[in-house]
Amino acid sequence: MGRQPCCDKLGVKKGPWTAEEDKKLINFILTNGQCCWRAVPKLAGLRRCGKSCRLRWTNYLRPDLKRGLLNQPEEQLVIDLHARLGNRWSKIASKLPGRTDNEIKNHWNTHIKKKLIKMGIDPVTHQPLNNVEKDPKKSQSEQTEEKHPQLLAADAPFASSKETSYSPADQNSSSDDNNLYENDPLISCLFRDDPLMMDFPWEFPSSEEGLATFSASSWDPSCQWLLDCQDFGVHDFGFECFNDFGVGANRERE
DNA sequence: AAGCAACGCAACCGCAGAAGC
DNA sequence: TGCTTCTGCGGTTGCGTTGCT
Numbered sequence: 001m002g003r004q005p006c007c008d009k010l011g012v013k014k015g016p017w018t019a020e021e022d023k024k025l026i027n028f029i030l031t032n033g034q035c036c037w038r039a040v041p042k043l044a045g046l047r048r049c050g051k052s053c054r055l056r057w058t059n060y061l062r063p064d065l066k067r068g069l070l071n072q073p074e075e076q077l078v079i080d081l082h083a084r085l086g087n088r089w090s091k092i093a094s095k096l097p098g099r100t101d102n103e104i105k106n107h108w109n110t111h112i113k114k115k116l117i118k119m120g121i122d123p124v125t126h127q128p129l130n131n132v133e134k135d136p137k138k139s140q141s142e143q144t145e146e147k148h149p150q151l152l153a154a155d156a157p158f159a160s161s162k163e164t165s166y167s168p169a170d171q172n173s174s175s176d177d178n179n180l181y182e183n184d185p186l187i188s189c190l191f192r193d194d195p196l197m198m199d200f201p202w203e204f205p206s207s208e209e210g211l212a213t214f215s216a217s218s219w220d221p222s223c224q225w226l227l228d229c230q231d232f233g234v235h236d237f238g239f240e241c242f243n244d245f246g247v248g249a250n251r252e253r254e
Numbered sequence: 255a256a257g258c259a260a261c262g263c264a265a266c267c268g269c270a271g272a273a274g275c
Numbered sequence: 276t277g278c279t280t281c282t283g284c285g286g287t288t289g290c291g292t293t294g295c296t
Contacts, residue, residue, distance in 0.1 A: 016264070016290085038281065054282075055265065090284055101284070102264080110262055259295080266288075273281080 013047040017056055021046055025053055026061055059102045066098035070107050078104055079112060083126040 017025075028044035034057075037050035046053060059065075070078065074096055081092045089101035089108075096104065108123075116123040 014266075036281080051267090051282085052265075058283095059264075087285065105285075106263055257296090261293075263291090264289090267286085270284085271282090275279080
């Protein structure tokens with residue numbers, strides 16, 4: 001039987017996205033919202049597979065994305081979360097507003113991993129490299145707190161405290177993550193299921209009226225990228241695609 | 255200046271689970 | 276209930292950039 005490929009390989013473009021393709025995709029999503037990804041390339045006039053479109057949007061074009069390297073608190077949070085959740089990048093990413101799983105995964109593999117190894121910490125187990133197999137029965141979180149004093153301490157705003165009792169992620173990984181940090185107000189805030197303020201409702205209205213409403217009322221400082229665009233080169237495909245939605249008007253007001 | 259190696263990031267691939275019928 | 280389709284996730288690869296010799 002076999003699984004149908006997500007797109008027919010023939011005639012589907014691969015590789016880096018061009019500014020023109022980005023423009024088409026942004027234009028389409030701002031106009032129609034995120035609908036069936038499989039249909040997006042066809043409707044948007046792209047010779048890409050839906051999967052590729054989704055990836056491009058979620059990892060690069062989404063306006064609520066932060067650009068640039070992870071800062072210290074974010075990095076610390078990633079380490080902390082990784083110690084508890086393992087390579088569940090999407091889970092980790094969901095706790096870092098504006099960051100994608102891909103970004104975090106890349107950052108982990110290129111930066112954090114090395115840092116930990118340099119510090120003599122196994123990035124997989126979060127235990128000292130020379131002590132990895134000493135106490136396999138100890139819970140991962142217990143070990144993490146022991147092994148990351150320098151990470152969990154002063155320079156780590158998200159660091160766990162001794163008062164905080166965490167459930168070891170690997171013992172009960174299916175348990176509700178909310179319980180993990182219930183004693184830590186900041187972390188528990190991050191672990192809430194309800195949307196944080198940065199969760200932007202990417203359900204764009206499709207009618208003109210709706211779009212007008214969107215542009216007038218939903219403009220948010222987090223969308224400043226549309227104006228600044230210095231971080232990822234929106235210049236390359238111009239602003240025309242946003243003008244229809246009142247972004248230009250917002251800009252003029254400033 | 256040229257060649258090479260290492261690095262970092264964007265993108266692809268394949269699988270698993272969810273959703274729909 | 277089982278099959279099909281779609282989406283999302285994590286691992287991996289490819290390539291452009293940067294730094295070193």
